[in-house]
Amino acid sequence: MSAGTATVIDVADIEQINPRNEAALRAWWEVGRDATAHRPGNPWPAWEQSRVALPADNPERAVTLLGAIDGREMVGAAMVLLPTRDNDHLAGSAVHVREDRRREGLGSRLLAEIEVLARGHGRTTLTGEAYLPPGGTVPAEAFARAHGFTVASRESIKELDLADYRARRDDLGVDLPPGYRLVTFDTTCPEEHLASFGVLLGRLFAEIPTGELDLRDSEWTPERLRAAEQRQLAIGRHVLTVLAIAPDGSVAGSSDVRVNDTDTTHGQVGVTIVAPAHRGHRLGLALKLASHDLALATHPGLRAVDTSNAEVNTHMNAVNDVLGYRTLETLLELQKPL
Numbered sequence: 001m002s003a004g005t006a007t008v009i010d011v012a013d014i015e016q017i018n019p020r021n022e023a024a025l026r027a028w029w030e031v032g033r034d035a036t037a038h039r040p041g042n043p044w045p046a047w048e049q050s051r052v053a054l055p056a057d058n059p060e061r062a063v064t065l066l067g068a069i070d071g072r073e074m075v076g077a078a079m080v081l082l083p084t085r086d087n088d089h090l091a092g093s094a095v096h097v098r099e100d101r102r103r104e105g106l107g108s109r110l111l112a113e114i115e116v117l118a119r120g121h122g123r124t125t126l127t128g129e130a131y132l133p134p135g136g137t138v139p140a141e142a143f144a145r146a147h148g149f150t151v152a153s154r155e156s157i158k159e160l161d162l163a164d165y166r167a168r169r170d171d172l173g174v175d176l177p178p179g180y181r182l183v184t185f186d187t188t189c190p191e192e193h194l195a196s197f198g199v200l201l202g203r204l205f206a207e208i209p210t211g212e213l214d215l216r217d218s219e220w221t222p223e224r225l226r227a228a229e230q231r232q233l234a235i236g237r238h239v240l241t242v243l244a245i246a247p248d249g250s251v252a253g254s255s256d257v258r259v260n261d262t263d264t265t266h267g268q269v270g271v272t273i274v275a276p277a278h279r280g281h282r283l284g285l286a287l288k289l290a291s292h293d294l295a296l297a298t299h300p301g302l303r304a305v306d307t308s309n310a311e312v313n314t315h316m317n318a319v320n321d322v323l324g325y326r327t328l329e330t331l332l333e334l335q336k337p338l
């Protein structure tokens, strides 16, 4: 380099990672695991889960993995997720950089590649997430701001200690309104409720407060639901579901807890929703208690369940408070136009 001339050398290459190449996938997974190791709870999936879930075919969304590779080492890992059946204006993103290689521009280069891919598929909105300790911040917040993201929704990530839940369970009883009943199942919805369950799920994005997030409704036909169930089972994930059936036989609400075969000590709340016509009868609480009871009955070794809700979702937050959920982190749902 001659005096006075700045030479920029890009030491790392940004490459697409084939999820079926297990050694490459493992290196990618390790970057994400290490970059999220400071977070409480279970922020990163177990290797056995990622190893099966990431290469699995899923017609609902296309996933591209990117790696920042320096010599023979992976030092950054990113993902772009393109929904294909609905919300095809969106692209989801995640960027992780190894702690000893931050502030070198690697995160920016991975994000730039994500944006090229997303635009190339006609996407007009890019989303991302940042996980903050309550009242604190993390580099991802400043990184996102520097790259033009805004906060579309603030959520709380919460965890329930199931030993605590068991100890308090007898005091948490709630009666179902007259004429309603609960139906439970592991992943595969009984045929008689399938169509009505799909109608309920189709309004999810309209019904669940998601702040300014640019999400749109979708149609859940019986065929689409059945295919989704098969994909969950194929990757060893059980969706332990409770439906509230209204007096007219329609599905009035649902709640589920998901547990992976690879770690039956932790579960995750999936969807909890009560149709507007059936609100105000404490069905939300009844459903949530029943889905947690079902998860515990199916997996007695379950120790904790986590969930996330928008801070503005007062009704769901009140239900979670009653169950005993405690806030672990703040989640910023980030969004930028492309």
Ligand SMILES: CC(C)(COP(=O)(O)OP(=O)(O)OC[C@H]1O[C@@H](n2cnc3c(N)ncnc32)[C@H](O)[C@@H]1OP(=O)(O)O)[C@@H](O)C(=O)NCCC(=O)NCCS
Residues within 6 Å of the ligand: 035, 036, 093, 094, 095, 096, 097, 098, 101, 102, 103, 104, 105, 106, 107, 108, 109, 128, 129, 130, 131, 138, 139, 140, 141, 142, 143, 144, 146
């Ligand atoms: C967020 C993350 C990906 C950033 O990666 P990075 O390679 O360090 O980012 P860059 O070097 O490209 O930073 C670009 C700009 O973002 C901002 N930025 C990044 N980290 C910052 C920090 N710690 N403090 C303040 N600003 C920061 C700066 O404006 C920076 O430009 P500058 O270095 O010229 O000032 C990285 O910190 C990380 O892996 N965090 C943990 C995982 C995570 O939270 N990922 C995001 C959620 S999916």
